[in-house]
Amino acid sequence: MELLQRYLRPQWFAAVLTAGFLLAGIALQLAGPRLLGAFLDAIKSGATEARLSQMALVFLGVTAAAQAVRVTAAYWSERVAWTAANGLRLDLTAHILGLDAAFHKERTPGELIERVDGDVSALAGFFSSFVVQLLGNLLLLAGILVSLALVNVWLGLAFAAFVLPAGWVLGRVREWSAPAVREHRERVALFYGFLGEAIVAGEDIRASGAEPYIFDRFFSHLRGWLPVALKAEVAGQLVWVTAVAALSGGTALAYGLGGGLYRLGAIPLGTVYMVVAYAAALGRPIEAIRTQLQNLQRAGAAIARVTELLALRSRLSADGTGSLPAGSLAVEFRGVSFAYEPGEKPVLDGLTFRLEAGARLGILGRTGSGKSTIARLMFRLYDPAAGEVRLGGVNVAQAGLKEVRSRVGLVTQEVQLFAASLRENITLFDPEIPDARITSVLETLGLKPWLERLPAGLETPVSAGSLSAGEAQLLAFARVFLRDPGLVILDEASSRLDPATEALLDRAMQRLLAGRTAVIIAHRPATVAQVDEILVLDGGRILTHGPRAEVRSIAEVRPIAEVLP
16 A cells, blocks of 8 residues: 555546546446346337337447447556556665665675566556556446346345355465465566576686586576476466356356246346346456456565565665865774674774875785775775774764765776766766866866777767776776766776776876875785875785885885785
8 A cells, every 4th residue: 555655646647537437437337238138128028129229329339438448447557557667666776776785795686677677567567457446346346236136136145145255265365375476576586686697797607617507507596486486377377266166156146046036027038138247247357356366466476575675774874964075085094893794704903094185095905905895985885883984084974975975986997888878978877067078077187089089979889898998997087087076096997907008097097186085906016106105904904004115115124925915
């Protein structure tokens, strides 16, 4: 009900219109058998040909109107469904993007895609027709029972005594089968999560000859999925079988009671036909209710998974009130400790250092020493378990996420490219940034010759793999420069480049960092040749920290492996 209220309330007019057409269709469906019954009685009583023709035309008009109303109701129903489903997709996507890095570390992209698309698609019918169709068909069922009771009270009571237990059985069968459907949805998400992961890692899989292992996992997923899918299909078919049995029982009851009352002279022949027609008409609402109950099975599983996802909250508070100062930002770590999982060995252990505003710090250390973790804490992808990270004198945990992300620029060795134009990739789809501003940034970074070599300039199509590693890094620098941050973090930004490209990037980097605080994370000492200070990490602790010249003098006395990788 909460989902229905949230996503149908903005479409109240379309929902009311759908309900109105549905109610009109119910009235027309109830009128059809009455008209035919009256037509048969008119024939038996010797009505004139003109009277019979008139009744036939009325019946044809009612039938045509019923079909037109049904089509119109279906149109508005689908319109409501997809508007509501797309609204839910938007909210789910925004919610997922707002969750912290720990959440995304635990889940694969394929699993999240299945949540946003597969689960919401299963809800489309729920939004469009569940309440309206279910209530509408219940009203149709009630209308048929009332119509039968008006003909003969015993007919009404007999069919009510049949329909109510049938409805109860249908509900019980649905409750029994719902867990199987939910388990099936979980298996689907796991399979597509694995598949998406395997496709993204295709190059590494082929390079390492790991195709047999991937296919072994592929078939393992299918073997685990098959019995669950069979169980869910059997559960769905059981609802169908129950509905068919109910329909058959209703038809037999109509023929038995109608024929018996006619032989007793209690009802005329036309009324016998009307009873049989209404009994057959009972199949439509029962079938519709059965379909809605099956939809509710799929929707129930999807609703549970969607609401579970929406209930998750980021461990990072996004509504901090602290505001970072303008200009370059000083960086300070005060006794910072951090582990990615509770109970694990800390990646950072009591880290304390300070970098003045406008200064440049190079962070060196072996793989796993905690270099990238420092960058993630400054960018506030995570919050420390203990201690404080301060930017410009403000604790980042007390500043809003939007404030931190707008004032800190992060460039990593992996640059995400989108299937769009170069302009859209640089601006990240912000149409408010003029071309002149983009060109000016590229010229400031010394990248205008590179832009001029592109076939269509800023309109050049870009996609994953279409740019070299160096070109992708140039694009990432331009993204950061457009935001004009007070702190720039370069995390292994040139670790995979050839010397010539690295020299080009170095010139662009010097212009990007001019007048800004900078933290440069690297494996090689040559990468941090232009910094003011060097901090060397080992096992999450500071091995040495000081001006670049002093750290180099330490390296001359002690074995290089103790200080630098």
